[in-house]
Amino acid sequence: MAQLYSSVKPTPMLKDELDIVIPTIRNLDFLEMWRPFFEQYHLIIVQDGEPSKAIKIPEGFDYELYNRDDINRVLGPRASCISFKDSACRCFGYMVSKKKYIYTIDDDCFVAKDPSGKEINALEQHIKNLLSPSTPHFFNTLYDPF
16 A cells, blocks of 8 residues: 655744844845755844845745844834944844744754764754753753753
């Protein structure tokens, strides 16, 4: 009997509770290598630098794109708290996210590989860490005394 395979991808962990924030000054071609891990999540992309420069984002991602004009519009006179040209613009992404969790990555990060050459899903590993209770022998990034 032939085994049937579904083309539907399983829902990733925390899909509706996690945003991925990416500060950038360049086109986001690097997202292609992250596609298998990020494509089902919502991205908040914050463009640093010149707002009139068009940033290219690969098709198929669910995203919001903000730039310096948006930061000025939303924060008004307090916009200066988000500095220029040092990826501090990611803080604006944190501010506009409405999700419980935020994962952030720079626009020049590559997917790591294990010794066998298999790509490592760092996002999934981080989420599993967040969802694992702390013990006296393992402390994760959430405070849970046991």
